[in-house]
Structure formats: structure tokens, C-alpha cells
Amino acid sequence: MRRRPAPRSVALGEMSSFEPTAAHPVRLRIRSLPADTHFDPHRHAFAQLAFCASGVLQVMAAQEGADEVTYIVPPSRAVWIEPGARHAVHVLEHAEFRTLYLHASVTPPGWTGCRVLMVSPLLRELIEALDGCRDAARERLLSALVLDEMRRAETQPLGVPLPASGGDKRLRALCEAVLRAPGERANLGAWAADVGASERTMARLFRSELGTGYQQWRQQAVLAHALPMLANGTPVGQVAAATGYASESAFSAMFKAAMGQPPRHFQPRRA
Incomplete structure (x- = not known):
């Protein structure tokens, strides 16, 4: 690599x-x-x-x-x-x-x-x-x-919270890995295994240290990853695939519910 x-x-x-x-x-x-x-x-x-x-x-x-x-x-x-x-x-x-x-x-x-x-x-x-x-x-x-x-x-609300510097290092490592590639894995269990913890342990840490569940946190990470791609003109289908969504329609539905506008609203307008 x-x-x-x-x-x-x-x-x-x-x-x-x-x-x-x-x-x-x-x-x-x-x-x-x-x-x-x-x-x-x-x-x-x-x-x-x-x-x-x-x-x-x-x-x-x-x-x-x-x-x-x-x-x-x-x-x-x-x-x-x-x-x-x-x-x-x-x-x-x-x-x-x-x-x-x-x-x-x-x-x-x-x-x-x-x-x-x-x-x-x-x-x-x-x-x-x-x-x-x-x-x-x-x-x-x-x-x-x-x-x-x-x-x-x-x-x-596009900020993605991260654990405090004195927090659990496994949670910090998991969060940073998801931010780098949010589409690589969709479920918490696979990410947890990468940092040597159980899914149950990581779910508890998300709640105790970040005050949110993993899926809610991951959605913010997906939006943070998707917005620059859309702003650069990347097709919505490619953005959906890059963020781990099986279909463009599923990604668009999540995006519109969170942002109030469909993904194409955030792409460069054509002359």
C-alpha cells in the first residue's frame, strides 16, 4: 500500500x-x-x-x-x-x-x-x-x-465531533478511520474489530464520550465527506457509492432529510 x-x-x-x-x-x-x-x-x-x-x-x-x-x-x-x-x-x-x-x-x-x-x-x-x-x-x-x-x-450542523484528547484511544482511532473513508464499511462491528474492541464496547463509548449513537455520528461524517465531492461536480451516483450507499436514491433521501435540499443543489450550476 x-x-x-x-x-x-x-x-x-x-x-x-x-x-x-x-x-x-x-x-x-x-x-x-x-x-x-x-x-x-x-x-x-x-x-x-x-x-x-x-x-x-x-x-x-x-x-x-x-x-x-x-x-x-x-x-x-x-x-x-x-x-x-x-x-x-x-x-x-x-x-x-x-x-x-x-x-x-x-x-x-x-x-x-x-x-x-x-x-x-x-x-x-x-x-x-x-x-x-x-x-x-x-x-x-x-x-x-x-x-x-x-x-x-x-x-x-455539519460538525463531526471527535473524542477529547484524553478520551478512549480506540474511539479516536475508529472516528479518524471513518472520516478518512466513510464508505469503506457501513456497520460498527467491522470498524470495532479493526481497533481491537467489541461492537458493544464501541457503541457504549459513542454514547458516553460523544453523546450520540454511531449511525447518527456516521451520517455527519458522510455529509462532511460528500459535500466537497458534490461541490467539485462529482456525479451523485459516484458520491453515493463513495460514502457506502447501495443506491443513489437512498443516499439522496438521507441527504435531503439532513440538509433540506437534494444533493444536486450543492453541485456547480451549469451554464
């Missing part, structure tokens, strides 16, 4: 020029990142919105004392990361990475924890317009519109 190259860990770089202030409450940082780039776990004192104009990201985030959650971020989605949340980023496909850093004075009230936002075409264009903006009045207007679009954006 071919071994994948190790992820390329990169430094965060100088942050002072991107740190938001009361005078400049919204800061934009743009980076072009090759696949397998990895930012080690870190924190910021301010909130941020992680988004990519193209490519796919995996964002892992956790507040102090809370379970870690992993988010798969295609270009149609963004992850809001609250101030102080410990997080790491892994680039799954070459990404044009956009990060908005936000001052406490403009953080939407009541926004705690991390969440996935739907990125509207307007929000996408506003973020691009901030790049290189040197006019203070225009920057204020663009920033106000960015914040308004963020507040109006729909949220989706």
Missing part, C-alpha cells in the same frame, strides 16, 4: 498586521495553500471566519473542556471560530484560503462556540473586494456589509 506523504506543517507567520482593531474591526488574510498543508493547533484572542474560494479544508476546533469537532469546508461553506477556541487546519485539496479576523466590538451577539455558515454569492464577492482595499471609507462600508451578510447567513 502506498504511503501518503506527511502533511506539510507551516508556521502561522506574523499576525500583528492582521490583528483586528476598533478602527479596523475586520481584517482579511489571503493565502494559497497546497494540499496537505497543516497548521498546528493554536488560538487567537479574536474571532475568525475560515473560508476558501476554491479547494477543501478540514478544520478541527474545540473550546476549553469541550469535545473537539472537525468540519469539512468546501467553497460553499465557512467555519466561524469563536475567540480563544483551540483549532487546527488541514488542507485536503489545494485551497485559496481566506481568513477574516474580527474584533470583539463586531462579534455578533450570542455567537458562542463554532458553527458552519452558508457562503452567499454576495458574501463571497464582498470578501474578495476587501482584498487590497486602501480607501478607509470603502473599507468601512465593505466591512459593514460583510458583517451583515454573516449575521444573515444560514447555519448548518
Whole structure:
């Protein structure tokens, strides 16, 4: 079996020029990142919105004392990361990475924890317009519109919880294996055998450490795996097969029940 190259860990770089202030409450940082780039776990004192104009990201985030959650971020989605949340980023496909850093004075009230936002075409264009903006009045207007679009954006429960770092290592290994290939096995028993545990033991660990059953957790993993494929234009039938579904119709029914829209809604629109 071919071994994948190790992820390329990169430094965060100088942050002072991107740190938001009361005078400049919204800061934009743009980076072009090759696949397998990895930012080690870190924190910021301010909130941020992680988004990519193209490519796919995996964002892992956790507040102090809370379970870690992993988010798969295609270009149609963004992850809001609250101030102080410990997080790491892994680039799954070459990404044009956009990060908005936000001052406490403009953080939407009541926004705690991390969440996935739907990125509207307007929000996408506003973020691009901030790049290189040197006019203070225009920057204020663009920033106000960015914040308004963020507040109006729909949220989706697309995070996949992972065990805390001090949790059961077998559960952690099983969860990471499913995230890498959710279609490889459909039942918990086969996955449990891989990590040297019984199905009953792993079912109990899912309940005690993640507060959910395996099937409910796996559905979130399937959605996280399927969305980037759909965003890249992969046919629905191929996505269904890659996520372990025997038929396109069964996958589509699950997807629509969870997301409110059929899979084709998340594919690129043809001219």
C-alpha cells in the first residue's frame, strides 16, 4: 500500500498586521495553500471566519473542556471560530484560503462556540473586494456589509465531533478511520474489530464520550465527506457509492432529510 506523504506543517507567520482593531474591526488574510498543508493547533484572542474560494479544508476546533469537532469546508461553506477556541487546519485539496479576523466590538451577539455558515454569492464577492482595499471609507462600508451578510447567513450542523484528547484511544482511532473513508464499511462491528474492541464496547463509548449513537455520528461524517465531492461536480451516483450507499436514491433521501435540499443543489450550476 502506498504511503501518503506527511502533511506539510507551516508556521502561522506574523499576525500583528492582521490583528483586528476598533478602527479596523475586520481584517482579511489571503493565502494559497497546497494540499496537505497543516497548521498546528493554536488560538487567537479574536474571532475568525475560515473560508476558501476554491479547494477543501478540514478544520478541527474545540473550546476549553469541550469535545473537539472537525468540519469539512468546501467553497460553499465557512467555519466561524469563536475567540480563544483551540483549532487546527488541514488542507485536503489545494485551497485559496481566506481568513477574516474580527474584533470583539463586531462579534455578533450570542455567537458562542463554532458553527458552519452558508457562503452567499454576495458574501463571497464582498470578501474578495476587501482584498487590497486602501480607501478607509470603502473599507468601512465593505466591512459593514460583510458583517451583515454573516449575521444573515444560514447555519448548518455539519460538525463531526471527535473524542477529547484524553478520551478512549480506540474511539479516536475508529472516528479518524471513518472520516478518512466513510464508505469503506457501513456497520460498527467491522470498524470495532479493526481497533481491537467489541461492537458493544464501541457503541457504549459513542454514547458516553460523544453523546450520540454511531449511525447518527456516521451520517455527519458522510455529509462532511460528500459535500466537497458534490461541490467539485462529482456525479451523485459516484458520491453515493463513495460514502457506502447501495443506491443513489437512498443516499439522496438521507441527504435531503439532513440538509433540506437534494444533493444536486450543492453541485456547480451549469451554464
